[in-house]
Amino acid sequence: MSIRCLVVDKMHESLVPMLEKNGVEVSYEPSITREKIKNIIARYNGLIIRSKTFVDKDLLSNASHLKFVARAGSGIDNLDVKYLNSKSISILNAPEGNRDAVGEHTIGLILNLLHNIDQGNRQVIKGIWDREGNRGSELGNKTIGIIGYGNMGATVAKKLNSFGCKIIAYDKYKPNCKSEYAQAVTLQKLKEEADIVSLHVPLTKETTGMTNGDFFKEFKKNIIFINTSRGETAPFASIVEAMQTGKIIKAGLDVLENEKINNLTTKQQKGFDYLNKSNRVIFTPHVAGWSTESYVRINKVLVKKIKSLI
Numbered sequence: 001m002s003i004r005c006l007v008v009d010k011m012h013e014s015l016v017p018m019l020e021k022n023g024v025e026v027s028y029e030p031s032i033t034r035e036k037i038k039n040i041i042a043r044y045n046g047l048i049i050r051s052k053t054f055v056d057k058d059l060l061s062n063a064s065h066l067k068f069v070a071r072a073g074s075g076i077d078n079l080d081v082k083y084l085n086s087k088s089i090s091i092l093n094a095p096e097g098n099r100d101a102v103g104e105h106t107i108g109l110i111l112n113l114l115h116n117i118d119q120g121n122r123q124v125i126k127g128i129w130d131r132e133g134n135r136g137s138e139l140g141n142k143t144i145g146i147i148g149y150g151n152m153g154a155t156v157a158k159k160l161n162s163f164g165c166k167i168i169a170y171d172k173y174k175p176n177c178k179s180e181y182a183q184a185v186t187l188q189k190l191k192e193e194a195d196i197v198s199l200h201v202p203l204t205k206e207t208t209g210m211t212n213g214d215f216f217k218e219f220k221k222n223i224i225f226i227n228t229s230r231g232e233t234a235p236f237a238s239i240v241e242a243m244q245t246g247k248i249i250k251a252g253l254d255v256l257e258n259e260k261i262n263n264l265t266t267k268q269q270k271g272f273d274y275l276n277k278s279n280r281v282i283f284t285p286h287v288a289g290w291s292t293e294s295y296v297r298i299n300k301v302l303v304k305k306i307k308s309l310i
Helices: 015-021 034-043 081-086 095-114 117-125 151-163 187-193 236-244 266-278 292-309
Strands: 003-007 024-028 046-049 068-071 090-092 143-147 166-170 196-199 223-227 248-253 281-283
Touching (some): 003 034, 015 024, 015 292, 090 292, 095 117, 095 248, 143 187
Parallel strands (some): 003 046, 068 090, 143 196, 196 223, 223 248
């Protein structure tokens, strides 16, 4: 039986030949509209997406032959998982493909903040030569708290290991996770010990807005906060409040609660402006997992999983 697959986002050019080599007939339509997907999805056994559209009952109402939905990336927050499960449609993703990129980017943010690299660069460009004001702090004597110990969190821990720092990790769904790179602890213990906190959780109803309320207030130390997971987990307002009270010293944010940067709500704009003007935050445009290598590796991971499925 021939397997037909619809690709609706721009992918690295390696994807189509890899699929075809494994007997998959591919329709590559990166400019396709949501309406057209709905109209033609009945022809296909597989759907490959990135972030273009939300995959739900509305999109798949005519998907009578669909066997799998594959996302070229880690998160599956743009999939209606409950609906897909109810229809026995397999969900495939590729966190193994970009975990190294996320790990390196996360550590890059940490080192940048500890050693004032971005600040020093901006000052030198302006003709300011301030060595003492940019004296750094070493990573080796810090305790790093990782929240979420899946592919991303575990890779960060592995890469941090060579710096000689203490690494502790909390994962609600892996309370006793065994790792040679991190010590599993409770969230309370992590909040007591961490100097630097790195967030690596998926976006779910449970994690949306998880830093609201007393989350940051409960840390014993004033921390550096890193988020390379999903911006909605840590709204601007919660970060701003923690910076104003001193609980967050500096922050590295690869993700924002609203990544339509020119279409923020009034409240979001106020929070973003504060963080931007504080000179204590480094922003990057959701590119932690977006490396040249991961672009290809994600395809390899997906094709391998599709091959196993069919």
